[in-house]
Amino acid sequence: MPILLNRVDERLIHGQVVIGWGNQLRLDRFIIVDDALAGSDWEMDLYRLGAGSAEVLFADVEGARERIGEWRGEPERSILLTRDIGTMRRLAEGGLLAGEQVNLGGIHHGPGRRELLTYLHLSEEDRRDLAAIATSGAVVTARDLPDTHRVTLDSLLKG
């Protein structure tokens, strides 16, 4: 089963992802790609607690780029999560996510960020990274939960 969704959400594993998307997609695996987290035992334990009985894998960007083909070929129904757009952009480089969905699920207030949706605040760097992800062939949309309105990248960047 391929990776069903690639999502940017600074909370990573939390209620919307585990319950909202998890029930809709019938997920049994969370793949977290983050350079800092992949080296922090206590934080990995924390996120494993949040995932209940589902499997949680952690990888840095380099490791994820090496293993993503392998993950796609495995039977687990998976969601891949990053907590920032820059990490997803690095993962997508060279067309690694071409043809795949990249979902923007939650980036909150921060320095230099502007609110585009209630759950999405972007900086200029974020906007450049999103454009690069789209150019690499991924389909980028914003949607916090499966049953809410999907906002295309074009309409986001015009905002």
Add this chain to the structure above:
Amino acid sequence: MSDLAPARGMVVGHGEMANGLVSAVRRIAGDAAGALHAVSNEGKSPELLRDEIDKIAGDEPVVIFVDLSTGSCGMAALSCCRNRERRVLVGGVNLPMLLYFVFHRDEPLAELAARSIERGRAAIDQPLRPDRSTRASG
């Protein structure tokens, strides 16, 4: 009785839940609700939420009640409890456990948390029938 100051409580929840619960405690228990602080995750990044919880918790004994242990509130609170013996996290907050808490804050922290959980769990009841004194069956 503990040799520490009475525990304070914090309710951390999604949307308006924490404010609603603390308001309900105040309606029932009066000034005792002053020991509870409500925190919402609304519009807050994980970092901002952690900072807020950490600041409110301070160094005195505190029980942090969250609505969903595995949600963003629970994860932020759990992170704040790391290496902090005077902070205890309780998931699945409900009104009966908060009512127990506000009237027993002098108990040692671990016992207070355990008994609050026990009280909250016991209050999740089978449907009662209005026309008889026993619980509905089937």
